[in-house]
Structure formats: C-alpha cells, structure tokens
Amino acid sequence: MRDVAILGIGMTKFGELWDHSFREIGIEAGFQALVDGKLGSHDLGGLYLGNMASGAFLEQEHIAPLILDYAGLAGHHLPAIRVEAGGASGAMALHEGYLAVASGAYDFVVVGGAEKMTDVSDTEAARIVDATADTEWELVFGATLPSLWAMVARKHMHEYGTRREDLAALPVHDHQMASKNPLAHFRNKVTLDQVVNSGMVADPLGLLDCAPLSDGAAAVLLGPLEGARKYTDTPVKIAASQVACDTMALHHRRDLTTMDSTVFAGKRAFSQARRKPSDVQVAEIDDAYSIGGLVALEDLGFVAKGEGGVAMRDGRFFGKGPTQINTSGGLKAQGRPFGAVGVAQVVELVRQLRGEAKERQVAGAQVGLAHNVGGTGATSVVTVLERMN
Amino acid sequence: MTIARFWRETPRRYNLGGSRCSVCTTVYFPPRTVCPTCTAHRQSLGKMEPFQLSGEGEVVTFSIVHEPAEGFEMQVPYALAIVKAVEGPLLTGQVVNVVPEEVKIGLKVHATFRKLREEGAAGVIHYGYKFAPKEEAGTGPRAGREAEPAPTPALSPDPSRARA
Numbered sequence: 001m002r003d004v005a006i007l008g009i010g011m012t013k014f015g016e017l018w019d020h021s022f023r024e025i026g027i028e029a030g031f032q033a034l035v036d037g038k039l040g041s042h043d044l045g046g047l048y049l050g051n052m053a054s055g056a057f058l059e060q061e062h063i064a065p066l067i068l069d070y071a072g073l074a075g076h077h078l079p080a081i082r083v084e085a086g087g088a089s090g091a092m093a094l095h096e097g098y099l100a101v102a103s104g105a106y107d108f109v110v111v112g113g114a115e116k117m118t119d120v121s122d123t124e125a126a127r128i129v130d131a132t133a134d135t136e137w138e139l140v141f142g143a144t145l146p147s148l149w150a151m152v153a154r155k156h157m158h159e160y161g162t163r164r165e166d167l168a169a170l171p172v173h174d175h176q177m178a179s180k181n182p183l184a185h186f187r188n189k190v191t192l193d194q195v196v197n198s199g200m201v202a203d204p205l206g207l208l209d210c211a212p213l214s215d216g217a218a219a220v221l222l223g224p225l226e227g228a229r230k231y232t233d234t235p236v237k238i239a240a241s242q243v244a245c246d247t248m249a250l251h252h253r254r255d256l257t258t259m260d261s262t263v264f265a266g267k268r269a270f271s272q273a274r275r276k277p278s279d280v281q282v283a284e285i286d287d288a289y290s291i292g293g294l295v296a297l298e299d300l301g302f303v304a305k306g307e308g309g310v311a312m313r314d315g316r317f318f319g320k321g322p323t324q325i326n327t328s329g330g331l332k333a334q335g336r337p338f339g340a341v342g343v344a345q346v347v348e349l350v351r352q353l354r355g356e357a358k359e360r361q362v363a364g365a366q367v368g369l370a371h372n373v374g375g376t377g378a379t380s381v382v383t384v385l386e387r388m389n
Numbered sequence: 390m391t392i393a394r395f396w397r398e399t400p401r402r403y404n405l406g407g408s409r410c411s412v413c414t415t416v417y418f419p420p421r422t423v424c425p426t427c428t429a430h431r432q433s434l435g436k437m438e439p440f441q442l443s444g445e446g447e448v449v450t451f452s453i454v455h456e457p458a459e460g461f462e463m464q465v466p467y468a469l470a471i472v473k474a475v476e477g478p479l480l481t482g483q484v485v486n487v488v489p490e491e492v493k494i495g496l497k498v499h500a501t502f503r504k505l506r507e508e509g510a511a512g513v514i515h516y517g518y519k520f521a522p523k524e525e526a527g528t529g530p531r532a533g534r535e536a537e538p539a540p541t542p543a544l545s546p547d548p549s550r551a552r553a
C-alpha cells in the first residue's frame with residue numbers, strides 16, 4: 001500500500017438549496033476539488049460518491065454515473081461508484097477512494113458526498129433518515145433516531161452524572177464556529193439557555209441538540225503522496241482511514257453509552273497513523289445529536305469514559321485544550337446533508353492543516369481527525385490527516 | 390412498512406419468540422440463525438432453538454418522545470424504553486399504563502400486546518408488544534389512548550415457540 005494525499009477540496013453551501021438540483025451541487029463540489037488540485041479531468045481514474053438515500057429523497061438511483069455524465073465525463077467511461085453507509089456514507093466513500101489509490105488500482109480519484117434532503121417534507125425526511133436504525137426492531141415500536149440517541153443520553157446521565165447543560169454546550173460551540181463559516185447552514189449563535197429550552201424532540205434532547213436536514217455536497221481529490229507537490233503546495237496525507245461496525249440495533253450493544261464501532265475505528269486509526277489523541281489539534285466529531293459528540297470524544301480516547309460531560313462543561317475542546325473540535329460548526333451548525341457530511345469534515349480539516357481556515361484557523365494545526373457515524377453507531381469511520389511540511 | 394414485511398415478523402412481535410443457542414445457552418431476541426457468542430467456531434449453526442421470552446423485564450434507559458415516528462402522532466408524548474428481559478436479551482418498546490414522568494431506570498415491566506400504530510390513509514393497523522409497569526399488571530388504569538387492547542392474533546402462536 002502506498003501513501004495517499006488529498007490534493008484538492010471543494011464544497012457547496014450547506015442549507016436549504018431550493019434553487020439547486022442534486023446534479024448541480026454534486027458537480028460544483030467535484031469541479032472545485034479538481035480545479036483546486038490542478039488536475040485535468042482526463043487524468044482522473046474514477047469517482048466515488050457517498051450518498052445515503054437519493055432513491056427515497058429524489059426517486060433517482062444509480063446516481064454515480066449521473067454525476068459523472070453531467071460533469072461532462074461520460075465520454076471518458078470512468079468507473080463511478082456510489083457508497084452507502086447511512087450517515088457515514090461520505091466517510092465510507094472516502095475510505096473506498098483511499099483504498100483504491102493506496103492499492104495502486106487508480107492514481108487519481110474524486111471522492112464526493114452529496115445529499116438533497118429538503119425536496120421532501122420534514123416528516124418524510126425524518127422517516128427516511130430514521131431507517132438508518134433497525135426498522136423491524138426499533139422503528140416499528142415508535143423509535144426515531146433522536147429518541148434512540150436520547151436513550152444513550154439518559155443512560156449517560158444516569159451512569160456518570162452528566163448534566164443536561166453539558167449536552168447543550170456542544171451545539172453552542174458549533175453555532176459559534178459556524179457563525180464564522182460562510183458555507184454553514186446556520187450562521188446564528190445560540191446560548192446555553194436556548195439549547196436547554198429548545199422545543200423537546202425526545203427528552204432529554206431538544207431541537208437544538210439535533211443537527212438539521214440539509215442539502216449540500218463536498219468533494220476531495222485524492223492521489224499518491226509521492227509527486228503530490230505537482231498538484232498542490234500543501235499536500236495533506238491520509239495518515240489513517242479506518243472503519244468499524246457493530247450491532248444494527250442500539251439495544252444489542254455491549255454498553256449503551258459506548259459506541260464500540262467508534263472505539264475500534266479510533267484505535268485502528270491511531271495505530272495506523274502512529275498517533276495518539278493528544279497529537280490531534282483539530283477534530284471534526286459527528287455530533288448529529290449532542291450526546292453523540294460527547295460519547296465520541298470518550299470513545300476516541302480524548303477523555304476517559306464518563307468524563308465527557310465535565311469536558312463539555314469546562315470547554316476543554318472549545319479552545320482551552322490541545323484539541324479543538326468542530327471548527328466547521330459540526331453537523332449541528334454547518335449542516336447535515338447525510339452523504340456529504342464525512343467528506344465535508346475532511347474538507348474542513350484540510351483547510352485547517354493548510355492554514356486556510358481564516359477566522360476559524362487553529363494555530364499550528366498539523367494533525368486532524370474526522371469521525372463520522374451511521375445510524376446509532378452501527379458504523380463508524382475515523383480518518384486521520386497530516387500536513388506534509 | 391409493507392404489510393407483508395410487517396406480518397412476516399408477527400409471531401415474534403406477538404409471542405416474543407426468540408431463540409436460544411443450544412451450545413452456550415445464550416438467549417436472543419429476535420431469533421438468530423447464528424450465535425454471536427459462539428460464532429468463531431461455527432458451532433451454533435443449525436443448533437439455535439426457538440425460545441419464548443416471559444415478557445418480564447426492567448427499564449434500562451428511556452426517552453419521552455415529543456416528535457413522533459410516523460404513525461405515532463396520536464400517542465405523543467410517549468415513553469420509549471430499552472428493556473432488559475429477565476432471560477437476558479434487550480428490546481426497544483413503548484412503556485404504557487403509566488404517565489411518562491413516572492418512567493424510571495430500573496422500573497420493572499412486563500410485555501403487553503397492543504396496537505402499535507396505524508399506517509397511512511389505508512389505515513393498516515400494526516400490533517405488537519409494549520411494556521407496562523409490573524405492579525399494575527392488567528389491573529391499573531390505562532392511559533386513555535392506550536386503552537384499546539390488541540385483538541386475538543390472526544396468526545396462531547407456533548406451539549414450538551412456547552417451550553420456555
């Protein structure tokens with residue numbers, strides 16, 4: 001296996017993009033990545049596209065060749081491959097693209113992630129995304145994604161004394177960061193009181209504990225690290241890309257407050273990158289639900305099990321410690337176009353590692369980590385990136 | 390959910406029919422064809438036996454749902470819980486016969502058979518298990534909307550599942 005670098009990045013605005021079609025946003029992000037990486041499309045080896053549910057949202061399947069076609073590349077007859085892993089579809093597509101380049105099968109690939117979620121009603125969209133949990137043994141009985149994560153939160157509060165306000169601290173931070181991110185879905189700041197008192201979705205989680213449904217696309221151009229400087233001044237190496245899975249239903253997990261998929265993907269990723277949590281300056285953590293971000297920090301080893309609540313209270317990951325999280329605004333405030341999320345996380349890390357994150361820049365960022373989850377943790381993908389000086 | 394897909398699982402949803410690995414005796418719900426505990430040696434293949442849960446258990450965690458799943462709009466707010474059955478497996482289900490505020494971790498419950506939801510304009514009604522506090526078994530006042538018990542199952546229970 002050879003080393004793989006990110007040579008280019010691209011991303012559309014996230015939000016309710018009513019005047020843009022799925023194909024438009026997919027192409028926009030992809031071309032930005034190609035242009036940023038200074039690669040002619042004739043040198044491209046293939047396309048990997050992370051997408052959760054275009055069939056349910058748009059009544060359109062088989063979207064990888066569709067995007068390739070409307071990017072003007074049908075005549076090149078490149079392989080175009082769709083990847084689905086629920087909310088982790090984007091990071092999983094990156095994993096597949098990474099493996100393809102690392103193995104030598106392809107030299108240059110674009111990894112895109114795209115989702116168009118606001119063409120259907122909110123009720124319909126909720127039904128579609130809930131299906132990333134176990135339809136037969138969770139949803140049939142009245143469960144929803146937020147209510148399943150709420151049960152993780154309740155258990156965490158019971159076991160470790162985590163407070164309602166500790167959960168709320170993450171959305172507050174996310175909105176603060178997103179206010180500096182022109183591509184974010186939400187640019188407004190929110191207070192702890194506003195989060196705690198936001199309309200109840202599934203007790204103890206309120207509306208502001210939950211990421212929105214967004215439209216959006218993101219893309220990266222991958223190529224061999226060797227020779228990468230031909231395409232970019234600051235290659236960012238993919239130091240690790242690891243996937244781990246677990247039981248489909250939350251109730252079958254070994255421990256209801258630990259996502260073992262995150263534990264295993266994280267351990268494997270740190271091992272592959274020969275890094276430890278304290279080496280990471282910037283991390284994009286999947287906080288589709290505030291409690292999810294909190295337990296992920298524990299499960300990745302950034303804090304001990306049970307101490308996530310205290311860490312949130314103290315602002316340890318909001319600029320007061322060695323690792324700063326969700327400079328993009330996270331899923332909560334940058335937005336959550338499912339299949340695009342995992343790619344967008346990596347786009348933000350590349351901005352940080354290149355020193356191009358402007359107002360959001362974390363000084364001296366060398367190592368970044370992205371964490372992306374499907375369902376209630378049946379899939380986790382952890383990616384470690386490293387700036388090449 | 391399509392009718393066929395729902396009714397296929399009806400015996401399990403009605404009778405809490407799970408399975409037990411005859412190699413290591415671990416009980417599973419819903420039933421499995423391979424035992425995750427002994428999977429490494431493939432010993433359990435063909436050795437999983439039907440096993441019916443008693444329906445007795447305890448709330449391990451819960452949420453009060455205000456933004457409902459489709460088909461549950463008439464029931465909000467409702468308590469959703471993960472229940473650990475006395476035989477070992479954990480299940481997700483609603484807790485009824487109790488005001489949501491009184492649901493607690495550690496609450497002893499038993500399974501009860503109810504209408505789960507009505508689906509779409511066609512009004513297809515799904516039935517299955519919910520949980521009720523144990524001390525009120527069959528006698529306590531039922532919360533208004535939960536008052537309607539499920540009818541006799543259309544599919545008769547498979548006697549082989551009743552071995553527990």
Ligand SMILES: [Zn+2]
Pocket residue numbers: 410411412413414415424425426427428433
């Ligand atoms: Zn076994």
